[in-house]
Amino acid sequence: MPDFFIGGEWVGAAGGGTREIRCPADGTLVTTVDEGGRADAEAAIAAARAAFDSGPWPHTPAAERGDVLLRAADLLVERKAEFARAESLDTGKRLVESEIDMDDIAACFRYFGKLAAMNAGRVVDSGDPNAISRVVHEPVGVCGLITPWNYPLLQTAWKVAPALAAGNTFVLKPSELTPSTAILLMRLLTDAGVPAGAANLVLGPGADAGAPLAEHPDVDLVSFTGGLVTGRTIAAAAAATVKKVALELGGKNPNVVFADADFDTAADYAVTAIFLHSGQVCSAGSRLIVQREIHDEFVAEVVRRAERIRLGGPFDPDAEAGPLISAGHREKVEAYVAAALDEGARLLTGGRRPDDPRLANGFYYLPTVLDGVRGGDTAVREESFGPVLTVETFADEDEAVRIANDTHYGLAGAVFTDDASRAQRVAQRLRHGTIWINDFHPYLPQAEWGGFKQSGFGRELGPTGLAEYQETKHIYQNL
Numbered sequence: 064m065p066d067f068f069i070g071g072e073w074v075g076a077a078g079g080g081t082r083e084i085r086c087p088a089d090g091t092l093v094t095t096v097d098e099g100g101r102a103d104a105e106a107a108i109a110a111a112r113a114a115f116d117s118g119p120w121p122h123t124p125a126a127e128r129g130d131v132l133l134r135a136a137d138l139l140v141e142r143k144a145e146f147a148r149a150e151s152l153d154t155g156k157r158l159v160e161s162e163i164d165m166d167d168i169a170a171c172f173r174y175f176g177k178l179a180a181m182n183a184g185r186v187v188d189s190g191d192p193n194a195i196s197r198v199v200h201e202p203v204g205v206c207g208l209i210t211p212w213n214y215p216l217l218q219t220a221w222k223v224a225p226a227l228a229a230g231n232t233f234v235l236k237p238s239e240l241t242p243s244t245a246i247l248l249m250r251l252l253t254d255a256g257v258p259a260g261a262a263n264l265v266l267g268p269g270a271d272a273g274a275p276l277a278e279h280p281d282v283d284l285v286s287f288t289g290g291l292v293t294g295r296t297i298a299a300a301a302a303a304t305v306k307k308v309a310l311e312l313g314g315k316n317p318n319v320v321f322a323d324a325d326f327d328t329a330a331d332y333a334v335t336a337i338f339l340h341s342g343q344v345c346s347a348g349s350r351l352i353v354q355r356e357i358h359d360e361f362v363a364e365v366v367r368r369a370e371r372i373r374l375g376g377p378f379d380p381d382a383e384a385g386p387l388i389s390a391g392h393r394e395k396v397e398a399y400v401a402a403a404l405d406e407g408a409r410l411l412t413g414g415r416r417p418d419d420p421r422l423a424n425g426f427y428y429l430p431t432v433l434d435g436v437r438g439g440d441t442a443v444r445e446e447s448f449g450p451v452l453t454v455e456t457f458a459d460e461d462e463a464v465r466i467a468n469d470t471h472y473g474l475a476g477a478v479f480t481d482d483a484s485r486a487q488r489v490a491q492r493l494r495h496g497t498i499w500i501n502d503f504h505p506y507l508p509q510a511e512w513g514g515f516k517q518s519g520f521g522r523e524l525g526p527t528g529l530a531e532y533q534e535t536k537h538i539y540q541n542l
């Protein structure tokens with residue numbers, strides 16, 4: 064069966080291209096999918112345009128659109144095992160993590176399903192008894208949605224659910240490395256009641272199948288999650304047609320640990336903050352910033368825990384972390400560590416591929432800790448997007464805040480302390496879009512997610528996540 068979903072039909076690539084998807088954990092062939100380019104993206108854009116201009120979805124009452132999203136959430140729960148397995152095979156991610164992702168995805172659809180009808184606009188005081196003034200929300204139009212490989216369906220859901228809730232039509236272009244759950248999602252949305260043409264899918268490399276979504280005049284909004292360099296390219300391309308743009312880019316996320324923090328809790332989170340999904344998380348706590356008096360003991364404990372992490376494939380019940388996504392990505396992480404060592408970092412653990420023959424066919428890399436890095440170093444400035452933790456040390460609160468904010472990124476950060484007022488003070492001074500206190504990684508569909516500085520602009524999730532997909536119109540009537 065062909066893999067592109069365009070105008071409610073399953074079709075293959077115009078040029079007949081295909082791509083083999085192999086599991087990064089062991090190289091086994093997962094599937095072969097159609098792979099397209101510009102012509103396929105343009106066909107999908109035309110279908111989304113027609114469905115927006117004359118299809119039922121933008122005019123379907125918001126409450127009914129919400130019902131469709133709630134049905135989609137129910138179907139996601141029903142089909143969780145199928146989706147989680149497909150996600151793990153494409154990404155190499157542990158099955159248990161994919162299962163959690165699927166629960167979060169269903170929750171996201173449920174949240175926007177409920178929100179859909181609750182954003183009807185408002186009546187404002189016109190100041191004239193003979194005039195009515197209303198502010199209403201309308202869909203933006205055709206949305207181009209471009210997503211990465213690390214949380215393939217979760218990042219997709221954060222865009223698809225609010226785009227549909229607001230009455231838009233869309234073209235989705237997932238990462239070429241992890242297309243399987245996007246294909247499953249198109250079937251699921253159809254079963255939930257999304258009409259033909261409202262949801263469209265093309266697969267292919269970003270520069271071919273993705274670029275038209277940023278460039279084409281018939282696309283009204285482009286929402287992108289991925290790397291900083293690609294984000295800049297997309298923003299520049301979108302400027303030519305002044306489309307709305309939302310960018311969710313990378314992070315170089317500080318994890319600040321004060322000496323008064325609960326030692327075990329902070330050590331636990333410092334490890335999961337960076338080594339969850341082998342560091343391939345935009346909000347990974349890749350910079351440990353620890354108070355001087357506990358530095359030696361704390362870092363030694365983090366290293367001990369990092370060395371205990373068992374690597375393994377998605378279906379290994381004892382695995383605690385999986386492989387990197389590709390050979391190319393592992394080489395990038397290796398180059399990053401080599402550059403850090405050149406700049407004077409001290410390698411405390413990891414820094415190489417594992418010896419274990421069980422892992423020889425996967426793209427594994429050992430959990431790595433680098434101490435002795437300094438503010439200007441590549442290692443604390445650039446995202447490795449791998450299992451690499453750098454350690455910096457601070458003397459007092461002011462210095463902690465200065466180091467934590469000394470990055471061109473601003474996605475997320477954490478503070479560990481037993482002093483509640485200091486926790487709040489520091490949280491307010493950190494220039495990052497999400498701050499965790501005595502925790503790391505939790506997010507909620509009802510709370511906004513997004514970056515300060517070069518981590519992007521626009522917000523996903525929460526009421527603002529819906530507003531991104533809406534135009535606001537003022538209607539003034541002289542009675």
Ligand code: NAD
Nearest residue numbers: 210211212237238269270273274289290293311312313345
């Ligand atoms: P990437 O930028 O290489 O690719 C992301 C998507 O963009 C893919 O679908 C790709 O095909 C497409 N693309 C590439 N070039 C394009 C172009 N010229 N025009 C249009 N589309 C193009 O990123 P990646 O390697 O897939 O993902 C990793 C990055 O994503 C990391 O930097 C990570 O921090 C970031 N990320 C951010 C968040 C967040 O919420 N802020 C979440 C997950 C990942």
